[in-house]
Amino acid sequence: MVRILEKLQLLEFNIQTRLLFLVIVLVAAILATALGVLLFSADATEAQQLREEILADFERANDPRFIFGNNLFLTLIMFVPIVGPIWGLLVLFNTGSIIALISIAEGFPPLLTYLLLFLMPVFWLEFAAYALAMAQSMILFLKMLQRRGKQEVSRTCVVITLCTLILFVAAVVEWLILNQ
Secondary structure, three states, X not given: OHHXXXXXXXXOOOXXXXXXXXXXXXXXXXHHHHHHHHHOOOOHHHHHHHHHHHXXXXXXXXXXXXXXXXXXXXXXXXXXXXXXXXXXXXHHHHHHHHHHHHHHHHOOOHHHHHHHHOOOHHHHHHHHHHHHHHHHHHHHHHHHXXXXXXXXXXXXXXXXXXXXXXXXXXXXXXXHHHOO
C-alpha cells in the first residue's frame, strides 16, 4: 500500500494523463451501457407494457428544461469522488436496459438500436459530459490523496461549467429531434 501511495505522489496530471482518463472512462461508459442493452431480457408483451409506462411520463419529459435538469442532476452526482463514477456507470447500465426495453417493444434488435445511437449527436454530447464528470471525479480523488485537492477544485468547477454547457446543447438537440 505504501508503494502505491509513493507512486501516486509521482503521478502528474498533465493534459495527456487527463485525456487518457477521459478516454478510459468514455470507453467504460459505452461498455456499461452496452452491458445494459445485452443483459436486459423481456418478451415482447412485457416490453410493450413497460414501454407504455415509460410513455406515460413522456409528456413531462418532452421538455428541454426537464431533459437538461435531469441530465445535469445525474452528471453532478458523477463528480463526487469514489461514489460518482460508480453511480454514473450504474445509471448508464440502466440506460442500456431502457434502450433494450424500447427496442424490444418496437420489434428491433436492441444491440442494433444501441449502435445506431452512435450516429446521433446527442449520444456523443451526453457521453462526453458523463465521461468528463467521472474522469474529473477520479482525478480530484487522486489529487486529494496527493494532498493537492485544493488545486484541483478550480479545475473541477471549470469542468462542471463545461458539462453544463454540453448538456444544455444536448437537451435542446434532443428535444428538437424528439419533436420533428
